Structures are given as structure tokens and as C-alpha cells.
Amino acid sequence: MTKIISISNQKGGVGKTTTAASLSAGLFALGQKVLSIDLDPQGDLGFCLGLESDSPVTLYDVLTKKCPAQSAIQSTEYGDVIPSDISLESVVVEFAKGGCEAYLKDVLGSVIDSYDYIIIDTPPALNILTVNCYVASDYIIIPMLTEILSLSGVIKIRETIQAVQESFNPRLKVLGILMTRNITRLNLSKEVEEMASDLSALFNTRIFTTRIRNGVATAECPAHGKPVQFYAPRSNPGKDYTAFVQEVFTILK
Numbered sequence: 463m464t465k466i467i468s469i470s471n472q473k474g475g476v477g478k479t480t481t482a483a484s485l486s487a488g489l490f491a492l493g494q495k496v497l498s499i500d501l502d503p504q505g506d507l508g509f510c511l512g513l514e515s516d517s518p519v520t521l522y523d524v525l526t527k528k529c530p531a532q533s534a535i536q537s538t539e540y541g542d543v544i545p546s547d548i549s550l551e552s553v554v555v556e557f558a559k560g561g562c563e564a565y566l567k568d569v570l571g572s573v574i575d576s577y578d579y580i581i582i583d584t585p586p587a588l589n590i591l592t593v594n595c596y597v598a599s600d601y602i603i604i605p606m607l608t609e610i611l612s613l614s615g616v617i618k619i620r621e622t623i624q625a626v627q628e629s630f631n632p633r634l635k636v637l638g639i640l641m642t643r644n645i646t647r648l649n650l651s652k653e654v655e656e657m658a659s660d661l662s663a664l665f666n667t668r669i670f671t672t673r674i675r676n677g678v679a680t681a682e683c684p685a686h687g688k689p690v691q692f693y694a695p696r697s698n699p700g701k702d703y704t705a706f707v708q709e710v711f712t713i714l715k
């Protein structure tokens with residue numbers, strides 16, 4: 463059975479795209495058939511996976527049913543990807559009329575059986591694109607910055623998840639919360655540990671054992687078209703993302 467995982471948090475800059483690229487590439491390196499989907503009009507995921515130029519067909523053309531999903535798939539060294547660009551932004555307005563919540567799920571129907579994993583990168587928003595993502599997904603991974611863990615910031619994402627579970631997708635599950643950009647892997651403060659345990663209770667999920675440490679290689683690697691564990695395997699974030707992929711793979715095996 464194909465497992466569809468979205469990487470989501472409406473807060474910007476928490477490591478969603480970095481995590482999506484590393485998870486896709488890592489699962490692909492473990493011999494899995496992987497499709498990455500960029501659901502963010504910022505359109506970074508394709509470049510993080512090594513696509514070099516703008517794509518003639520993007521997720522926008524697929525979601526608006528101008529082209530079949532197959533025609534937007536591009537192969538990279540790190541698996542297949544459906545890229546996006548700024549044109550996806552117009553979907554937010556077009557789809558706001560309602561009744562469009564399951565479009566992504568529908569268009570993926572024709573390609574889903576070709577993959578073991580579909581990994582979806584999402585925009586820093588809770589809008590109709592996010593809802594489409596949750597309707598299509600089996601699991602959500604929520605990256606969070608350790609230094610600003612807060613309950614208030616996550617109530618909205620929990621409400622959106624619950625609304626989708628109730629109306630469209632009862633099997634949707636939060637697979638876990640990933641702490642990103644830690645200054646150190648150990649010695650987290652008591653306050654952070656307490657907040658992490660409150661968050662895991664709130665989402666009825668785990669905090670991943672692996673925590674991603676801070677490291678400059680993460681900022682450098684998109685320009686080289688390589689996810690961080692392939693660009694700098696011995697860097698702290700490189701090692702941590704390798705461990706994180708293994709942790710996810712083991713949980714879902």
C-alpha cells in the first residue's frame with residue numbers, strides 16, 4: 463500500500479521543505495519508489511531535489527485538470543517529483559469556491575500505484591491547498607523549531623486536521639512532531655521537554671526520537687540540488703536526517 467505523507471506546519475521557515483527533500487531522497491536511497499509533490503507556490507522542492515530549470519508542466523496544470531499527473535512527473539537522482547511554481551497561487555483563489563477539497567486526491571489516483579511513498583511539501587499556510595493535502599494524505603509530519611515550541615501556534619493546525627478527519631479523511635494521522643534546528647541534540651531544557659510532551663498529547667502522536675540539529679550545510683545544499691544528507695553526510699543535520707529517514711521507515715514498515 464502506498465503511504466502518503468505531508469510535511470506541514472503553517473509557520474514559515476520551520477524546515478518543511480528541507481525535511482520533505484531529505485525524507486524523499488532518503489527513502490529513495492533505501493530502494494523505495496518515491497514521488498515528491500511540491501504543493502507550495504514558492505516552488506523550492508524541485509530545486510532541492512536537483513531539477514535545474516523551470517518545468518513546462520507543473521502541479522498547477524494537474525490540479526486544474528489541464529494535464530494528467532503522469533505528464534508533470536520528472537525524474538531526478540532522488541526519485542520522481544511533480545514540481546510547482548508561482549502559478550499554483552491562483553489555485554488558492556479558484557478553489558475557494560468550495561467543492562475542491564479532494565482534487566489532489568483525485569488526480570493522484572492514476573499514479574499512486576506506481577509508488578511506495580508519496581511525500582508532499584506544503585506552503586506556510588492553512589488554506590485550500592493544505593486541505594487538499596490533508597484529504598489526500600495518510601500521515602502528517604509536523605516540523606517545529608525547538609526554541610519556539612508553543613501550544614498557541616499549533617491550535618489552528620490541529621483544528622484543520624480535525625475538520626478534515628471529520629469531513630473527508632478519517633484515516634488521517636499525525637505520524638509525529640519533528641524538532642528541527644536544535645542547537646544541540648542533547649541537553650534540551652526542561653521547559654522544552656515539558657512543552658514537547660504537551661504537544662505530543664495534544665496531537666495524540668510521538669515526538670520523533672531523532673532531532674535535527676542546526677547546521678550551515680542545510681542552507682548550502684539547495685544551490686547544489688542535493689538534500690543535506692547527500693550534500694554533507696557528515697554534517698550534524700546530514701547525520702540527523704539519515705537517522706530520521708530510518709526512524710520513519712522503521713515505524714511504517
Ligand SMILES: Nc1ncnc2c1ncn2[C@@H]1O[C@H](COP(=O)(O)OP(=O)(O)OP(=O)(O)O)[C@@H](O)[C@H]1O
Pocket residue numbers: 473474475476477478479480481502504584585586642643644674675676677678680681682699
Ligand atoms: N537544521 C537546520 N539548520 C540550519 N538551517 C536550517 C535547518 N533546517 C532548515 N534550515 C534553513 O531554514 C530556512 C527554512 O528552511 P525550509 O525552507 O526547509 O523551511 P520551510 O518550513 O519549508 O519554509 P517555508 O515555510 O518558507 O516553506 C532555510 O534557509 C534552510 O536552509
Ligand SMILES: [Mg+2]
Pocket residue numbers: 478479480502506583584
Ligand atoms: Mg518550504
